[in-house]
Amino acid sequence: MVDVDGGTVGPVERRADVGAAFETYHAELFSFLRRGTRDAAAAEDLLQDAFLRLAQESEAGRSPDNVRAWLYRVAANLAISRARRGRTAIAWMSRVGRPEVERMVESPEAATLDRERSAEIDRVLAGLSAEARTALLLSSEGFSGQEIAVAIGRSYIATRTLMSRARVRVREELERREGRS
Amino acid sequence: MTIDHRSFLELAAASVDFELTASEQVGLDDHVRTCVACRRRIARLRGDAREIAALPPFVLDSVDARRIRASLGRRSHTPLGTLRLVAIAAILALAAAGAVAVGAELLRQADRDLARLRAIEADQSTDPSLPPATRAGQFSPGAVVDVVVTGLRVRTLPTVDNATSAKFEPLLGSGSKVRIIQGPVSADGYEWYLIEAIGSPQRGWVAAGDHDGTPWIEDPVTRSDAPPAMSVDELALVEGLRPDAARNCARRESALPARALVGVECRLRTALVARVGAYRYASAADAALTYLERLAGAGVKPLSGDCSAGTSGERAWGSPDQGDSPGQVVFASTGPWSPGRIGCFLDDNGTANVRLTCGSVAIGVLGQDARLKTLWAWAWQPRPAGSGDEAPGICRGF
Numbered sequence: 001m002v003d004v005d006g007g008t009v010g011p012v013e014r015r016a017d018v019g020a021a022f023e024t025y026h027a028e029l030f031s032f033l034r035r036g037t038r039d040a041a042a043a044e045d046l047l048q049d050a051f052l053r054l055a056q057e058s059e060a061g062r063s064p065d066n067v068r069a070w071l072y073r074v075a076a077n078l079a080i081s082r083a084r085r086g087r088t089a090i091a092w093m094s095r096v097g098r099p100e101v102e103r104m105v106e107s108p109e110a111a112t113l114d115r116e117r118s119a120e121i122d123r124v125l126a127g128l129s130a131e132a133r134t135a136l137l138l139s140s141e142g143f144s145g146q147e148i149a150v151a152i153g154r155s156y157i158a159t160r161t162l163m164s165r166a167r168v169r170v171r172e173e174l175e176r177r178e179g180r181s
Numbered sequence: 182m183t184i185d186h187r188s189f190l191e192l193a194a195a196s197v198d199f200e201l202t203a204s205e206q207v208g209l210d211d212h213v214r215t216c217v218a219c220r221r222r223i224a225r226l227r228g229d230a231r232e233i234a235a236l237p238p239f240v241l242d243s244v245d246a247r248r249i250r251a252s253l254g255r256r257s258h259t260p261l262g263t264l265r266l267v268a269i270a271a272i273l274a275l276a277a278a279g280a281v282a283v284g285a286e287l288l289r290q291a292d293r294d295l296a297r298l299r300a301i302e303a304d305q306s307t308d309p310s311l312p313p314a315t316r317a318g319q320f321s322p323g324a325v326v327d328v329v330v331t332g333l334r335v336r337t338l339p340t341v342d343n344a345t346s347a348k349f350e351p352l353l354g355s356g357s358k359v360r361i362i363q364g365p366v367s368a369d370g371y372e373w374y375l376i377e378a379i380g381s382p383q384r385g386w387v388a389a390g391d392h393d394g395t396p397w398i399e400d401p402v403t404r405s406d407a408p409p410a411m412s413v414d415e416l417a418l419v420e421g422l423r424p425d426a427a428r429n430c431a432r433r434e435s436a437l438p439a440r441a442l443v444g445v446e447c448r449l450r451t452a453l454v455a456r457v458g459a460y461r462y463a464s465a466a467d468a469a470l471t472y473l474e475r476l477a478g479a480g481v482k483p484l485s486g487d488c489s490a491g492t493s494g495e496r497a498w499g500s501p502d503q504g505d506s507p508g509q510v511v512f513a514s515t516g517p518w519s520p521g522r523i524g525c526f527l528d529d530n531g532t533a534n535v536r537l538t539c540g541s542v543a544i545g546v547l548g549q550d551a552r553l554k555t556l557w558a559w560a561w562q563p564r565p566a567g568s569g570d571e572a573p574g575i576c577r578g579f
Contacts, residue, residue, distance in 0.1 A: 022250050027241060027531035034239035041348055044241070048249045048343070055253055118236045125233070140234035145198035160199045167194035168187070170233075171226045 018055045021067050026051070029075055032141060036079040036134050038126055046078040072141060073151040076134045080152060083130030124173045132166035135159065186219055193223040197230050240550050243530045244391070248341040248369070320361045320374060320389070320400060328357040330397040330450070331549075335385040339366045339373030349385050353378055359398065365389065374398070395448060414443045418459040421542065421578035422447065423562070426457045433458065438543070439474070440467045453552065453559060455532075457575075458545040465508035465520040468543040472522055472536055473512040475545075479526035479534070483518050488525040488535070491554035495524025498537075498573060523573055525557050535560045539576030546575070 026047060033043035033050075050071055057063060057070075064070035125133050131152055138148045149159035189212045192205055201209065213220050320326055333353040338346035353359065357378055364374030364386075371388035376398075378384070390396040411419070411432050419430045426447060433444035437460065444460040462468040473483060476495050484502060486494015499521035509517035523537035533548035533556040548556040562574045572579075 018253055019250070022253060023529060026246060026249070027527075027529075028238065030241040030246075031238035031531075034241075035236065040239070041350070043239070044245055044249065045343065047241070048252055051249070051253055117232070121229075121232055121236060136230075136233055139198050139230065140236075148198065156199075160195050163198050164191045164195035167197060167226055167229065168190050170229050171190070171194075171222065174225075174229065175222075 017058050017063060018051060021054060021071070022051055025068055025071055028141070029071055032072065032137055033075055033079055035122070035125070036076070036130070036137055037082060042082060046075060046082065049078055050074045069143070069147065072138060072143065076138060076151040077153065079134050080130050120174065120177060121170075124170050124177070127173065128166050128169065132162055132169075135163050136166055136170070139163070186216065189213070189216070189219055190222060190226065193219075194226055197227060238531060238551050240531045243532075244341065244388075246530060248343075252342070252344075319365065320398070322361050322363060324361045324400060325358055325379065326361060326398045326400050328353045328355055328359060328397065329399045330395075331355045331452070333357070333387055333397055335376070335378070335387055337385055339364075339368050339371075339375075339386040339388075341369045341371070341388075346386070353387070359387070411445070412443065414461060415445050418443065418445045418461055418542065419447070421539075421576070422457065422459055422544075423575045423577065425449075426454075426546075426575055433460070438471055440471050441543070451549075453549060453555060454546060455549050456545075456547045458547075460543045460545075462541045462543065465538065465541050466510045468538045468541050469508065469510045469518065469520040469522055470512060472524075472538050472543050473510065473518065475536055476524045476526065477513065479528065481524055481526050483512065483515060483522075486524075488523075488553060488557040491552075493524075493526040493553065495522060495536075497521055498523050499571075521572070523557075523560065525553050527551055527553065537573055537576065539572055539579040542576065542579045544576055 029050065030043055030047050033046045034040055037043050037046065053074055054064075054067070054071065125136065128136070131154070135148050135152055138151055139145075143151065145160060145163065146156060148163070149156045152159065154162065189209055192201065192209050193213075195201065196206075196209070213223060331354065335349040335353060336346040337349070340346045359376040359378050362375040362377060362384075365372040366386075367373070372390065373386045373388055375386050376384070387398065389398050415432050419427050422430075426449065428447055428449055430445050430447035433446050437444050440462055441460040442462060444458060447457045447459075449455065449457060460468075460471075462471065476483070479493070481493050481495050484496055486492050488494050497519040500519045502517070502519050508520035510520060511517050520540075521538060523535070525533065525535045528534050528547075531551050533551055533553045535546040535548075535553075535556050537544050537560060544560075546556060546560055560573050560575045571577075
């Protein structure tokens with residue numbers, strides 16, 4: 001909690017390295033996961049998973065050299081894995097007969113974003129596969145093509161093809177929407 | 182011969198993240214030289230990459246951040262997918278088929294788990310990483326109260342531990358009415374009540390307020406918007422604020438910022454602004470020095486960045502820093518800096534903050550989300566942000 005006079009109240013450090021990493025990276029990692037999963041609750045869970053894995057690595061004496069890159073790699077994997085599992089769950093829920101499944105996984109932020117250009121881009125990104133969306137979001141966080149390939153577990157060539165087609169698709173979809181409006 | 186424009190577009194797209202081979206680069210350059218339409222599309226494609234990188238961040242609620250942070254210490258995490266699916270499935274069943282029994286079973290399960298929860302509560306009450314419990318009002322079973330916060334979470338159990346308590350969707354909106362069934366139960370630093378939402382199938386546990394006492398549910402009968410008694414100096418602070426910022430103000434009772442003599446805080450709870458604080462100092466120099474210290478704590482140096490463009494930064498308003506206006510301050514061997522200043526930053530929770538000084542008064546504006554640029558413009562109203570050398574609109578009464 002941050003007060004308007006700037007005072008901060010936070011939990012006591014239990015594991016200095018993981019705690020410091022959480023304070024430094026949790027905000028950007030949550031945003032990455034939230035956009036990647038399109039589900040605030042899932043993003044929270046995956047954020048927790050990523051940092052718990054970091055804690056496990058730290059306890060095992062395997063602290064990564066580049067914590068930020070490591071966290072993004074783990075988060076990307078978690079988001080992609082969840083998307084693969086999620087296809088089954090969404091299909092099951094849709095059979096129950098409730099049409100608002102998509103609305104249920106959207107958070108209130110969507111209402112605000114609807115008024116802005118970024119909402120359009122978010123919608124276009126949402127139309128991509130989880131792998132393609134995650135790859136583009138990793139790129140926007142400054143990771144190179146080679147790093148992204150490692151993060152999403154694909155070959156260099158396959159990642160290049162995936163990302164270049166995704167970028168073209170984003171452009172074409174934005175042009176289609178711009179034309180329509 | 183047909184030219185495959187799309188393959189060149191994909192090549193250009195690949196160049197955003199990957200190095201092209203020499204032959205690929207030459208081929209692309211040759212094509213772009215002769216294809217005006219491709220040149221335009223490629224420029225836009227690269228612009229798309231920049232726009233994706235500039236998308237506004239999603240902000241994690243501070244309560245959830247604290248809960249996750251605390252869980253790293255407890256290391257009691259278990260997968261939640263199944264638990265959440267059960268909760269969602271229960272709501273689906275309630276809504277689609279009116280199968281109240283499903284919800285009732287869920288709550289019976291919740292009741293059975295309460296004994297386990299109390300053990301968790303006892304364990305966490307000695308956890309120094311958790312903040313003290315809130316005392317945000319007491320409600321009796323049967324009372325109908327209002328939700329006074331945007332997006333109140335309803336859970337299957339009174340705890341923020343996701344390994345134990347699943348989250349219901351959707352959140353309850355501000356203005357929703359809920360009936361108190363049971364409570365309060367203290368856990369994780371919150372006072373929890375079992376509620377049922379009037380007019381919806383939502384039934385579960387909600388926290389009554391934030392750790393700092395900000396209520397999330399309130400009794401409409403006993404609620405009063407009248408500010409508590411204030412001293413003359415505190416009232417002067419409220420009266421000096423712009424009218425739309427001087428709402429729901431109360432004296433600052435907890436520790437004041439360094440050097441501050443008195444302070445008030447106003448809980449606006451609008452879509453953009455959570456709170457506004459105003460603090461009186463003995464001098465403009467004291468106010469400016471405390472302000473510069475706070476900005477430095479957020480990593481913002483004097484005369485840096487550009488809040489009007491949505492990036493953290495700060496600058497003088499009124500007298501320029503090069504002048505010899507009274508009250509200039511030297512900070513960390515830099516300066517002298519003019520005492521009239523305004524700046525912005527994202528705090529540890531990724532929430533937008535605007536800070537400024539108005540003579541011997543310092544003002545802090547805490548936003549609801551990460552919109553720095555919008556919050557900064559709000560502080561300047563009614564004039565366009567940063568126009569001229571006049572004081573930002575929010576402190577024109579000082």
